[in-house]
Amino acid sequence: MTSRPPNGHFTILYFASAGSFTTKNVEALPAPLPLSKLFATLEERYQGIKENVLDNSLVTVNLSYVDMPGGEDGETSDEEIVIQEGDEVAIIPPVSSG
């Protein structure tokens, strides 16, 4: 599905309604990017995406779930995750139908 992002970029995958909202399945964004800036970066590009998609989605970095910093979870770890060049980030909204 994805090839390596260009130098200085990470890959971001948009699943289900994230794909409909952005009208794409995948793109490359500039790295490094602190995880805490991810939603703001996306909101700037896709106005409304935070409220409609991101706030309800889970996020993975390199195929592993990450807690979003600054969430209401209170379970965020002390060290800030920074998305690095070549990483693969995925936005996974819940799907309900069947």
Next chain:
Amino acid sequence: MQQDIAQQPEAKSVPVLVNNGQDGPNNGTSGVGGSRRLTEEEFDRYSRQMIVPGVGKDGQLRLINSRILIIGAGGLGCPAAQYVAGAGVGTIGIVDGDVVEVSNLHRQVGHVASRIGMKKVDSLITHLRGLNTLPTYVPYGFHIGPQNAAEIISQYDLVMDCTDNPATRYLISDICVLLCKPLVSAASVQKSGQLIVLNCPPTPQGRVDGKYAPCYRCCFKKPPPPSSMLSCGEAGIVGPVVGMMGVAQAGEAIKILVSALHIPSRDFSIPLERNLAQPTLLIYTYELENAVGPYSFRALKMAGRKKNCFACGENSTLTLEGIQSGTPNYEQFCSLPSPTFTLPPDERITASAYHEARSRGEIPNHLLLDTREKEHFSFGSIDGAVNIPFGRLLAKAAAIKREGGAASELLPGEVLGVTEDTPVFVVCRRGLDSQEAVEKLKELGVNNGGKRRIVDIVGGMKAWKDDVDPTFPWV
């Protein structure tokens, strides 16, 4: 055939089996195997799966002594039930209140054309009986809800969520947490599917002293706004995509029962060994655009139970009694916060008023934007309509906002006679996107400070079909 089904226990009179989830599977024998000999029929029927390493006679007996509840007899439930029945799970309960429709048949493989109009549970059980007469099939021909969910779920060892809406998904997960039942959850819409095993091995609510399996709320804390939630009826669904998820769901369920992972651990001083190695979310994406592209399965590592989870976390106040008396309110939880648009009346026109105005020549020169997806547009449209799918319109609008550029770029470029003050009418599928589109166009100044009218057609093409042209091919 129908009579045969009617002899099954009436769902509404099922005995209430109280299980607070602390005492292991309900009667102490269900699902744990036992050591009887297999009958000759069982031996012949199940030999091909029994000889697989890891199954054996013990595994098969565990399947035979187990009770699975499949909630939803649709695109996921049909293939899931088919494999669960084939594998010989002893009791299979199926919950669904719908009847078979012709639009189900491309994916719901347990139903056939001759059973259109029949209750889905009865149709599916007819199909399953044709496959394997040994299991006991229990039909529940109504929808599951806060009133009946605990009573039904308490009688099973494992639950498969094959439903189609967020409110029911949260309800089922909550009940499974409270009753200590493993939940195999799958979902699918359009071109993608998800599968995750939740609450397995089952762990009592509130235990957070180790690494335990997550529940649905640990993964998806809040539901998406309903406006962004697509149903199969609205967004469509590719048959093999949902079929694949249903089959994978059956695979996980069989695996759990064969290995007895569904039995709640009694001794939490030996915590980790019995836990599934890693909670995993399987995602399947099917790309119609790249027909020969790579297959897209992704297995994502999930976190375990969240300490502060509303349902299973340490200070959870969720109870069976609460759920039954309406707390939490699932419908409300899943219908907030919906941006309800109500444009002022002068920015709206009904489908029939628009039609009349056109016929009377009152709006000779105007632009009609149809914001449905291009597939919907391809079945038919109002004469002169120009298709700009809503997603594309929003993306363009965001780009203009971000990078600057003329707002007029939002409108189709080459329509003859369109000037700065040509009125714009916007129509969508049901009348919600079109209102948002009107807002967006105004916000970016397409209305030229009020010189140009931008008008929403109330109720979308659905209203056009209902009130103007009944032959219109609306999906």
